[in-house]
Amino acid sequence: MNELDVKRTATGWRDRPASQQPSYPDPAALAAVSSDLRSRPPLVFAGEVDALRDLMAKATTGGAFVLTGGDCAESFTDNTATNIRLKIQTILQMAAVLTYGASTPVIKIGRIAGQYTKPRSADEETRDGVTLPSYRGDSVNSHAFTPEARTADPSRMLDAYLRAGTTLNLIRAFTMGGYADLREVHSWNRGFTANPAYKRFESFAEEIDRAMRFMEAAGVDFEALRQVDFYAAHEALLLEYEDAMIREDSRTGRLYDTSAHMLWIGERTRDPEDAHVALLEGVHNPVGVKIGPTTTPDEIRGLMDHLNPEGDPGRLSLITRMGADRIREVLPPLIEAVRADGRPVTWIADPMHGNTITAAGGYKTRRFETIMDEIRGFFEVHRSLGTVPGGIHVELTGDDVTECLGGGEPIDEEALGRRYETLVDPRLNHQQSLEVAFEVAEMLKG
Numbered sequence: 316m317n318e319l320d321v322k323r324t325a326t327g328w329r330d331r332p333a334s335q336q337p338s339y340p341d342p343a344a345l346a347a348v349s350s351d352l353r354s355r356p357p358l359v360f361a362g363e364v365d366a367l368r369d370l371m372a373k374a375t376t377g378g379a380f381v382l383t384g385g386d387c388a389e390s391f392t393d394n395t396a397t398n399i400r401l402k403i404q405t406i407l408q409m410a411a412v413l414t415y416g417a418s419t420p421v422i423k424i425g426r427i428a429g430q431y432t433k434p435r436s437a438d439e440e441t442r443d444g445v446t447l448p449s450y451r452g453d454s455v456n457s458h459a460f461t462p463e464a465r466t467a468d469p470s471r472m473l474d475a476y477l478r479a480g481t482t483l484n485l486i487r488a489f490t491m492g493g494y495a496d497l498r499e500v501h502s503w504n505r506g507f508t509a510n511p512a513y514k515r516f517e518s519f520a521e522e523i524d525r526a527m528r529f530m531e532a533a534g535v536d537f538e539a540l541r542q543v544d545f546y547a548a549h550e551a552l553l554l555e556y557e558d559a560m561i562r563e564d565s566r567t568g569r570l571y572d573t574s575a576h577m578l579w580i581g582e583r584t585r586d587p588e589d590a591h592v593a594l595l596e597g598v599h600n601p602v603g604v605k606i607g608p609t610t611t612p613d614e615i616r617g618l619m620d621h622l623n624p625e626g627d628p629g630r631l632s633l634i635t636r637m638g639a640d641r642i643r644e645v646l647p648p649l650i651e652a653v654r655a656d657g658r659p660v661t662w663i664a665d666p667m668h669g670n671t672i673t674a675a676g677g678y679k680t681r682r683f684e685t686i687m688d689e690i691r692g693f694f695e696v697h698r699s700l701g702t703v704p705g706g707i708h709v710e711l712t713g714d715d716v717t718e719c720l721g722g723g724e725p726i727d728e729e730a731l732g733r734r735y736e737t738l739v740d741p742r743l744n745h746q747q748s749l750e751v752a753f754e755v756a757e758m759l760k761g
């Protein structure tokens with residue numbers, strides 16, 4: 316056993332209960348893919364991961380604001396240049412508005428370049444009397460409803476790795492090559508506020524205009540604002556994939572999960588004694604944990620004991636997804652418990668996953684107004700306790716899909732079927748995403 320294997324064994328996740336894992340019919344094929352992945356280059360560099368960790372530490376105390384956004388489930392077929400560009404454009408536009416509102420840097424993180432594995436409520440799906448394994452994300456099986464498509468195939472992990480690599484390559488090209496130019500991003504936002512449906516944000520956009528003119532007059536080097544740092548994150552759900560991507564940083568000897576800059580653990584797999592926590596315990600990346608309305612203070616202390624025993628700022632984010640109707644009641648005692656413990660966490664609001672409903676026609680959807688209400692509740696609770704609302708985490712796409720109800724150009728139940736394209740959860744479309752950003756920017760400013 317080499318030194319890396321010794322360290323990895325020390326994390327001990329293989330001895331712990333692991334839920335939401337596929338069952339692979341051919342263990343030899345799984346072992347071959349896993350060994351192949353281990354020999355491949357990392358997707359991210361430890362130095363970038365450390366830079367993100369430092370930024371996350373700033374968000375803990377209000378010195379930065381986190382924006383995480385992207386698909387619920389990325390898909391191999393939607394892994395095109397246009398889709399990636401539109402998502403990046405949407406996140407950059409949101410970030411520009413939020414930066415103005417927060418008067419702090421905005422940490423831009425995509426649910427991108429690796430968001431290929433999904434936890435499911437049910438292990439199986441039945442259609443017209445036929446029962447098959449549930450779709451678990453493109454890194455596991457295919458969405459098509461046939462026995463072959465739904466069989467877990469380890470070679471999909473390699474495909475996920477390669478697609479994540481090319482996605483990251485394009486993101487770096489966009490964000491370092493001039494596509495992120497602040498003047499351009501602001502002019503896209505002016506286009507958005509010119510739409511009569513979003514007139515109420517026009518004066519906000521004019522304020523940003525004035526600030527930009529002031530910066531220009533004061534001699535700010537806009538050329539330097541043509542490049543931005545953009546980070547990638549996904550749910551660390553597929554244990555074999557994440558384990559195969561762990562590498563040792565040659566500079567420090569530390570272990571990193573090099574599949575993404577930041578990883579999070581989902582609501583369904585966050586037991587402090589289970590495999591997912593054990594896996595991320597051993598790596599140095601910033602990590603998030605999704606917490607739902609049943610979370611207890613003891614569970615949070617357990618998560619901190621395992622994932623951030625020393626209380627290092629920037630290591631641990633708690634991503635709250637309580638539901639708009641519960642957040643004001645269930646969040647305060649959890650914040651109080653963290654405050655009493657003393658170890659820092661970055662609080663981030665996921666206003667999507669506690670607010671999923673089924674509309675007529677069977678569409679899984681969310682209401683824009685409910686999403687905004689959960690964010691408002693998140694801010695109210697933090698403001699009343701004097702703690703820091705550190706960011707938001709949303710499911711979005713850069714396209715004009717019709718998956719979430721409401722918004723300034725309202726999508727009603729009838730319209731849902733027009734462009735309902737998500738493979739799992741409903742995403743905010745481009746306009747709804749910008750609307751969220753303007754609303755949150757106003758909250759941050761206020």
Ligand SMILES: O=C[C@H](O)[C@H](O)COP(=O)(O)O
Pocket residue numbers: 387433434435436437668739740
């Ligand atoms: O993205 C989150 C979960 O994977 C998703 O909400 C589960 O969806 P399901 O209830 O359709 O399985």
Ligand SMILES: C=C(OP(=O)(O)O)C(=O)O
Pocket residue numbers: 387434550580581582583605606636665668740
């Ligand atoms: C599965 C997800 O969320 P949660 O774990 O909070 O349900 C998700 O972010 O898509």
Ligand SMILES: [Mn+2]
Pocket residue numbers: 387388668710739740
């Ligand atoms: Mn989701």
